[in-house]
Amino acid sequence: MDVNIVRYILIFESVSIGLISLLINFLEPYLPIFISRGFRYGRCSSKVHHVILTKLEIPKRWFGHYYIICGPAMIFLFCLALNKYFYNENAPEIVLSLLDTLLGTSRKALVSIESVILAIVVFSIHIWKRIYEMYYVCVFSDQKINIFHYVLTFLHYSTTVLSLIGESEGFVRGSHMDLSLHNLTTVQLMCAFIFLWSTYMQLESNFILAGLRKNQHGDIVTKEHKIPFGGLFKYISNPLQFTEIIMYIMLSGFLWQTSTFHYVTLFVIINQIECAVLYDQWYRNTFKNYPKERKILIPYIW
Template identity: 45%
Template sequence: MIDANLTRLLFIFAASSIAVVSFLLHNYNNYLPVSIKKTLKYGKHAEKKQHVLVSKLEVPKRWFGHFYIFSAPVSALTLIIVINRYFYNGELSNTVCWLLDLQLGSSRKPLVSPEDTLVALFLLTIQCWKRFYETQCVSIFSDSKINISHYVIGYVHYIGALTCIIGESQGFTKANLQPSANFQWNHISRINFIWMAIFLLASYAQLRANIIFAKLRKNKDNYVDSKSHKIPHGELFEYISAPLQFTEIIMYLMLTFILWDASTFHFIFIWVFVNQTETAVSTHEWYHDTFKDQYPKDRKIYIPFIV
């Protein structure tokens, strides 16, 4: 097995690619071929012109819900493995070791404490199940399409995030496979409680934003009567155009703070930041282009009062 951190390389490539593509889309959009624009844009920003080949590689946007049908139970299973490891001195299976070595390299170090590992994984599991609820019970998807590359990267993201959390944690590396890395409640730092509180508030704010989006497509009797896009109002929408992206960045920033001693999870955050920033900028521009004088002029992109 090649001893290389493939997850780190993958997310560096993904973040760099999105950064370059974002620059091209916002500065040279008129010069880009339809095939590239059709591949990269989706949802309300989707390229309206058709392309024979690229159109065949599209799937319904509502398939975003599949990410959470997958990640919610997988994150819960990962949490069970961690609890078994830290609270019951359970052995780490050869399959889990092999998967972690494959993605993060066999020379990975035990950099993260049991306490930080469990806190971060617990929060990500909550977020996955909350997103499962949103996509299954709250969100009302339009009939738009996404390129299959966006669909695949969703799975890659959650697999990468989960393996990054445990792959460099005590008790999960070859240098630290003995069941002596026990969890101690009094070792959870006070600052972690602050990061946890901010994460949960951001997650709740994201849920509220999705509820507002869903209400835009319902009538007074709570029935879906439209799938068109309208100007959202209320709560974070009064300050920014992209609260979903803002809250997503905040949550992954909190996970990064909790996993500060890790060497790979920071690249997950960089990927999330670049990707969500591109989506936020595109969303803000779309609202202004579509609604022109109707759209609130003092509404920022994705950081209240700032950007």
């Protein structure tokens, strides 16, 4: 089937989240309860009870399930990419068939194998770091998320992985390549460095948030929310969303030839901006002494 299903899924997700975000931001008092409670989650979740939606809510910590799946998947893709690099062998037929089905049979090898390997390496580092954060750093409260967010996150990581390799040498039938590390440009290497810096700053921010719920001995003493200080929190309310956006922009930077992955980045930008707006509102409404000089998402600007 010569239809890029992944691209249409990403466009649908971006448009849907964008429209719902506008409704939440400007018309929430007039919206049905199920939209507000279904869309909001975590510290920003709606306090209005809804009988049906309550039964569709799951623990927020279940977000970690995706990283457990995605981590080994990235190692598998890395091995396939190296196999192409050193032995010039295409991916297994089952992988090629899956990509043909979801990204279309006319997809082309637009991205060099060197660029893809670099993308897989830095994204793998990020995913395994997220596994460490989810299970050894973050201290989750008893808050829940709607199953809608659980499914949306599954689609996000699925489409991200498929978009990462779907238009690259080694993952397109009959693709050929000129093996050379010189194919990597200075801009791509800089994007990779900024990506790794961002994921490190995300880790630092999670350590700060977790520290708010622990004593000096590292024991969890509370699950209440407090005002975070230090790191990027000195400048913005949402370092996690800020660094997430930067990471995907950097991935788009060294996969600039692709025609699909940029839709992943678009979705991340829309989604993370809305999360940042809601979290900043929550902080300022909850804590009367919240630092007024902090920006929402972009240091010194907004």
